[in-house]
Amino acid sequence: MTLIETRSVEIRHGANTVLHDVNLSIERGEIVTIVGPNGSGKSSLLRALIGAIRPARGSVTRKPGLRIGYVPQSLHIDLTLPITARRFLSLPRRHASADVDKALEQAGLPDLHDRQMADLSGGQFQRVQLARALMEKPDLLILDEATQGLDQPGSAAFYRRIEEVRRDLGCAVLMVSHELHVVMSASDRVICLNGHICCEGKPEVVASAPEYRAIFGSGTGGALALYRHDHDHHHDHACDHDHEAAE
Amino acid sequence: MLDDFLIRAALAGLGVAVAAAPLGCFVVWRRMAYFGDATAHAAILGVALALGFSMSVFTGALVVALAMALTVSALSGRGYAMDTLLGVMAHSALAFGLVAVSFLQGVRIDLMAYLFGDILAVDKTDLMVIWGGAMLVLALLVWRWQALLTATLGSDLAYASGVDPKREQLVLTLALALVVAVAIKVVGVLLIAAMLIIPAAAARPLSSTPERMAAIAVLIGMVSALGGLKLSFMLDTPTGPTIVCVAAIIFSATSTIGLINRNAA
Numbered sequence: 275m276t277l278i279e280t281r282s283v284e285i286r287h288g289a290n291t292v293l294h295d296v297n298l299s300i301e302r303g304e305i306v307t308i309v310g311p312n313g314s315g316k317s318s319l320l321r322a323l324i325g326a327i328r329p330a331r332g333s334v335t336r337k338p339g340l341r342i343g344y345v346p347q348s349l350h351i352d353l354t355l356p357i358t359a360r361r362f363l364s365l366p367r368r369h370a371s372a373d374v375d376k377a378l379e380q381a382g383l384p385d386l387h388d389r390q391m392a393d394l395s396g397g398q399f400q401r402v403q404l405a406r407a408l409m410e411k412p413d414l415l416i417l418d419e420a421t422q423g424l425d426q427p428g429s430a431a432f433y434r435r436i437e438e439v440r441r442d443l444g445c446a447v448l449m450v451s452h453e454l455h456v457v458m459s460a461s462d463r464v465i466c467l468n469g470h471i472c473c474e475g476k477p478e479v480v481a482s483a484p485e486y487r488a489i490f491g492s493g494t495g496g497a498l499a500l501y502r503h504d505h506d507h508h509h510d511h512a513c514d515h516d517h518e519a520a521e
Numbered sequence: 522m523l524d525d526f527l528i529r530a531a532l533a534g535l536g537v538a539v540a541a542a543p544l545g546c547f548v549v550w551r552r553m554a555y556f557g558d559a560t561a562h563a564a565i566l567g568v569a570l571a572l573g574f575s576m577s578v579f580t581g582a583l584v585v586a587l588a589m590a591l592t593v594s595a596l597s598g599r600g601y602a603m604d605t606l607l608g609v610m611a612h613s614a615l616a617f618g619l620v621a622v623s624f625l626q627g628v629r630i631d632l633m634a635y636l637f638g639d640i641l642a643v644d645k646t647d648l649m650v651i652w653g654g655a656m657l658v659l660a661l662l663v664w665r666w667q668a669l670l671t672a673t674l675g676s677d678l679a680y681a682s683g684v685d686p687k688r689e690q691l692v693l694t695l696a697l698a699l700v701v702a703v704a705i706k707v708v709g710v711l712l713i714a715a716m717l718i719i720p721a722a723a724a725r726p727l728s729s730t731p732e733r734m735a736a737i738a739v740l741i742g743m744v745s746a747l748g749g750l751k752l753s754f755m756l757d758t759p760t761g762p763t764i765v766c767v768a769a770i771i772f773s774a775t776s777t778i779g780l781i782n783r784n785a786a
């Protein structure tokens with residue numbers, strides 16, 4: 275079932291065309307990652323999907339009643355705004371206190387209820403953001419470079435959590451990421467974006483595509499090797515295609 | 522009871538505090554302090570127009586404040602240097618308003634009342650307008666509270682959860698114009714922004730959640746209004762400015778407490 279679909283979407287910022295001819299659809303339960311250099315329109319695409327920018331041309335179609343959970347790249351909470359982790363989870367709708375407690379526990383943050391959001395570490399903050407996005411039981415989880423600023427164990431743990439969430443909720447996940455090796459092993463489908471969709475497909479297909487190589491060059495050789503290693507490893511020991519995320 | 526001008530003044534002050542303090546929290550969180558200033562200062566132009574066309578001052582102030590707030594709201598986010606633009610608009614609106622008032626015969630004496638408020642001259646009709654407006658603002662904020670908070674945290678966060686941040690901005694703009702219109706008589710256009718911002722800022726160090734901050738801000742606003750009224754009576758000082766002085770003193774006290782707590786933690 276298609277959750278969200280774009281047809282010939284074009285996005286402009288003033289006179290600049292940031293994206294053109296974007297045709298994309300996200301199906302239930304899949305993990306899709308968008309990769310691309312800075313300024314390639316990744317965030318603009320996500321913002322068009324959530325309805326924050328209107329495409330200059332083309333259309334974005336959501337499944338009626340589609341629930342989106344969104345974790346932005348960075349959320350700056352003004353220091354003048356006091357808000358605890360517990361209160362943050364009750365936005366935009368209020369939830370029973372037991373549900374909030376359970377969500378924080380599942381996020382691995384059982385002791386942070388009454389901590390101010392501003393006092394959380396980067397990793398904790400992102401986990402709380404994820405927990406908030408999950409409160410509404412989304413059909414589609416959208417993450418915009420959600421692990422930016424986290425160290426490697428931190429981001430690996432974050433991606434593991436996303437795999438868990440996909441498994442438990444059955445939601446689709448659409449994310450933008452710079453961490454190619456993690457992305458490659460954790461995604462069902464990769465979309466390589468640079469003003470338009472250069473190539474897309476299974477991670478190994480995209481990784482060997484000339485368009486992808488032209489953008490990411492040979493610098494990703496190591497990452498690819500790591501990816502292939504992970505990938506083979508998982509295939510040897512587990513028959514299902516739900517990879518256990520990058521370890 | 523309402524025949525006593527001091528009681529009427531107290532009720533007027535409380536009415537403004539009840540509406541201005543929670544709205545002021547949003548003004549603080551969203552960094553709209555200058556926005557509040559521009560809206561409030563524009564109201565003096567509304568006063569001049571109202572007097573010129575013999576309308577009610579409340580209506581004139583409301584209309585012009587709303588026009589100003591909508592203009593500023595529309596201009597924001599279009600790449601202007603907002604603090605400069607707002608500074609220009611706030612002070613030009615005030616200047617144009619003052620010039621416009623000078624064209625009116627016999628109003629010159631009253632000018633001080635509109636600049637600094639004249640809470641002791643509040644009559645029963647004023648009181649009804651103030652409390653009517655205050656309740657309207659409060660109802661608006663309570664109704665939109667969750668959506669307003671979400672939009673304040675981030676516009677993309679709001680869009681993703683089906684909240685239109687532009688609509689919430691409009692709600693705040695409307696509430697702001699209302700508060701300005703009802704507060705003119707109490708603190709005057711020059712000090713309205715103070716009633717918005719100071720109680721909210723004073724409540725910040727004592728608060729752990731947005732709701733708590735709004736509630737404490739209301740409390741601080743009310744204490745300032747009553748305390749200021751009493752002090753101005755005792756010291757024979759202008760009432761509006763005295764109310765703001767009390768709020769400012771409370772602000773320094775809570776900031777100090779906040780500083781001590783932060784260092785102790």
